[in-house]
Amino acid sequence: MSDADTDPAATGAELGWRLSTAVVLFHEAVGQRLGLRALDHRALGLIEREGPLTAGALAELTGLTPGAVTGLVDRLSRLGYVRRVPDPADRRRVLVSADTEARPDLADAFTGLSRAMGDLVAKYDDTELAAITDYVTNTIDILYAQTRRLGAPGPTGRTTPHGEGTGAD
Amino acid sequence: MSDADTDPAATGAELGWRLSTAVVLFHEAVGQRLGLRALDHRALGLIEREGPLTAGALAELTGLTPGAVTGLVDRLSRLGYVRRVPDPADRRRVLVSADTEARPDLADAFTGLSRAMGDLVAKYDDTELAAITDYVTNTIDILYAQTRRLGAPGPTGRTTPHGEGTGAD
């Protein structure tokens, strides 16, 4: 493509598409490195962001049944990424908390990334940085808006990826 | 946020993290909407980008065995996203090509996204746009570099997500 056809929309979309591909591939690579499935990876992120969660809360947030959450937490804790901590206030409850110490791979991966991103950002002056920040912030908003739009109607109607019970028994 | 706490590294990493989350969630939403698994979604993207691919090429690119590719293409074509076309030059070969017509959902999703992104990009003047483009381009490079780094060593040693043969028989 020459400069002749630099249509803003096309440029924006093309750049966004390539960025999106890069992000997804990176996430997949992180997941594979960690031995995690997409859902497990996402659940781990959830646990990290939302602080210690009870198994029930995790079930609600992921849309899984309690039994599936047990399996999920089993996998995650077997790999050492999370830890089951009994809730001192209510001993029926199990708090699932991220075990940050035990994730050298993940920490390493994200350290390298965040340092590279920091170096990159340092190159720009305030005006440029403002534009970049504005762009990224708006892109995030757009993505969330589009995600909501996609999630809303649901013509296929399946929120679960697979293995829905047939209820045939 | 005030200017007081704008540490470049922190800003870059934080912004990048949020962007990455947004991208991944969007991709997941698209995949769910389409009834596609992560790998299927990725394979579809591959077919779209790389033009018609033979089943064998797809196997190499995805790292799957030929048999698994047959299943993959079955799923994708059953949903109408791709089409099997016999290679006129070599009739053993099967070309798998994306069936763009048959994807109103996907087209709609990406049309909305690309229009929104186009509108966003149109806001900026040339200087700002140059900074943004530079930032995004470099971010993509960084992500690919980090992805390569993650993929290279592989302490867990598993390139396949699961179901590796035990070779016990």
Add this chain to the structure above:
DNA sequence: CATTTTAGTTTAGTGAACTAAAATAAGCAG
């Protein structure tokens, strides 16, 4: 203190996607 409710785990069974290897079909070489 007995009963009900709540939280999570365990068990049984299902469906999906994968691997390995055999089968089918088409091109190519002697």
Add this chain to the structure above:
DNA sequence: CTGCTTATTTTAGTTCACTAAACTAAAATG
């Protein structure tokens, strides 16, 4: 034209994550 190679599909068997439902344990209630 016969045999060998290549490309994909088919078949058999495995593994994994999920659901549903039974179960265990702890808290709340009367």
